[in-house]
Amino acid sequence: MYCPQCLVEYREGFTECSDCRVALLAGAPPEPTDSFDPTLDLVVVLETNDSMQLALAKGLLEDAGIPFYVLGQIATLVQGVDAFLHKWCRLQVPRDREAEARELVESLEQPATSDTGDAIGDTG
Ligand SMILES: [Zn+2]
Structure with missing residues (x-):
């Protein structure tokens, strides 16, 4: 939904967006190509419903000077949001910064770094 x-994606059982008051549609949301600069090729580097993880990732990208876009904002403007209503957020960056961003984000997801020796050498 x-x-x-x-x-914004909702779990099954919801029929109306709590923010927009419009009926939800079934399935996954389409790529919102209209709302972005078409010259930018965006890639998703993080998908989470953990607002803390999202905040940390955004902080890292800001520090690194990497522009990013968040789809499906966690409702910060709406007061009294039900705690069980987790909204999934996608953190997107331009493709030319993808490698940098992924390194930063993966350091969040895997705090204990264990190098498996699987070298990825994609110079694109
Ligand atoms: Zn909505």
């Missing part, structure tokens, strides 16, 4: 207005 997702809101056609803000493209």
